[in-house]
Amino acid sequence: MTTIDTPIQQDPHIVTELPGPRARAVIEQDERYSSPSLTRVYPLVVARGEGAVIEDVDGNRFLDFNAGIAVNAAGHNHPKVNAAIHAQVDACLHYCSSDFFHPSHADLVERLATSVPAGMGDARVFLANSGTEAVEGALKLARHHTGRPNVIAFYGAFHGRSLGSLSLTSSKAKYRSGFGIVTPGSYHAPFAYAAELTGADYIEQVLFHHMTEPGDVAAIFVEPIQGEGGYIVPPAGWLQALRDLCDRHGILLVMDEVQSGIGRTGTMWACQHDDVTPDIITAGKGLASGMPLSAIIARDTIMQWAPGKHGSTFGGNPVACAAALATMDLVDDELAANAAARGEQLMAGLRALQERFPIIQEVRGRGLMIGFDLVDHDMAVAFEQACFERGVLSLTCGKRGVRLAPPLVITEAQCDRALEIIADACEAVTR
Ligand SMILES: Cc1ncc(COP(=O)(O)O)c(C=O)c1O
Incomplete structure (x- = not known):
């Protein structure tokens, strides 16, 4: 294996059987002691990364179309993100933001509050550690502000796995099975395309008729592009119809x-594509390019809760805040534009491949949140494995979908190379 100081070549290259000998040793050790609830889909054992390339412990190189599940926004080892992290580590590693102040927290809450659609007006921000924690907090905030008990989400949604967010998640029944009663008062509607009646129409005609009066609903939680449920982009006007429904009934719209x-997706927030203004936004994953950090961003009039109502020991950790500030600078300066351009390139490439490989169906997405379906779930799993063996990291989603979510620094040449490998993998699974 190369040493940590050697630059990583930027092309995919498989030099051992997979998993290689070092990877096998790590996997054996890990699987002996880790929680069996983890779902490792193929035997990737990461040693290091640079840009959009991952090198495993045996020296195999992969084009990273997972980004640690849509996390490493600025790619691996970005010099600006790393410099911000190192500077903050040297200054102060941790000081609880719930009880004291530090400059990077102040800078980041201002940065996030002023990044959201102008229609949200003045905004306030609460920083947490993970996506599920942000959703939990948004759920508490929505109930607190409205004094209403119920919430609505969508079939296929993924909002997290702690008990409050799990009550909104409905992408797979196994996530709930065996855990007893999740937070009561959670209802679900079909997401776009999933049924004849979806979204606002279903909520108005079915849920409000049979399950909950609108006056009991605190919030509707929606992913502007459904993620784990299949990378599904709703049609124009679908999110706006939810906004209108919320306005009619005094319900909060949580994006x-x-x-x-x-x-x-090529803009700071995906809801900006549809020009729909939420009341609350939850953020996480790519926010700090890999440091654990999440956020609840809400209208100032909504985020009005007394001291002690919500807090977190680690939320808004100074190092994570420094990484987020560097990431947001990069997104504004170059990465959102690159995501839009590379997304178009990849989707055009996938659509061209559809003609050669009719197993590729329903290419969809925005920016670097791209999905497509294969014939069935087994084929999607075989494709994911075939890509891995050829040096591209991808993941399944939905019932028979594959998602591509590379770091936002991915280059044009890397996208072209990935498309060649995807074609090769299509040929393998067709055989
Ligand atoms: C839309 C969405 N919300 C919430 C979560 C939960 O995030 P975390 O795994 O950081 O708790 C995820 C994770 O995949 C997600 O995609």
Whole structure:
């Protein structure tokens, strides 16, 4: 294996069987002691990364179309993000933001509050550690502000796995099975395309008729592009109809941008494509390019809760805040634009491949949040494995979908190379 100081070549290259000998040793050790609830889909053992390339412990190189599941926005080892982290580590590693002040927290809450659609007016920000924690907090905030008990989300949604957010998650029944009663008062509607009646129409005609009066609903939680449910982009006007419904009934619209936010779709927030203004945004994943950090951003009139109502020991950690500030600068300066351009390139490339490989169906997405379906779930899993063996990291989603969510620094040449490998993998799974 090369040493940590050697630059990583930027092309994919497989030099051992997979998993290689070092990887096998790590996997054996890990699997002996780690929680069996973890879902490792293929035997990737990461040693280091640079840009959009991952090198495993045996020296195999992969083009990273996962980004640690839509996390490493600025790619691996970005010099500006690393410099910000190192400077903050040398100054102060941690000081609880719930009880004291530090400059990087102040800078980041201002930065986030002023990044959201202008229609949200003045905004306030609460910083936490993970997506699920941001969703939990948004759920508390919505109930606190409205004094109403119920919430609505969508089938196929993923909002997290702690008990409050789990009550909104409905992408897979196994996530709930065996855990008893999740937070009561959570209802679900079909997401776009999933049924004849979806979204606002279903909520108005079915849920408000049979399950909950609108006056009992605190919030509707929605991913502007459904992530784990299949990378599904709703049609124009679908999100606006939810906004209108919320306005008619005094319900808060919470946009879960944990996966779609921070430039991934070509704009800072995915809801900006549809020009829909939420009341609350949740962010996480790419926010700090890999440091654990999440945020609840809400209208000032909504985030009005007394001291002690919500807090977190680690939320808004100074190092994570420094990484987020560097990431947001990069997103504004170059990464959102690159996400938009590379997304178009990849989707055009995938659509061209559809003609050669009719197993590729329904190419969809925005920016670098791209999905497509294969014939069935087994084929999607075989494709994911075939890509891995050829040096591209991808993941399944939805019922038979594949998602591509590379770091936002991915280059044109890397996208071209990935498309060649995807074609090769298509040929393998067709055989
Ligand atoms: C839209 C969305 N919300 C919330 C979460 C939960 O985030 P975390 O795994 O950081 O708790 C995820 C994770 O995939 C997500 O995609």
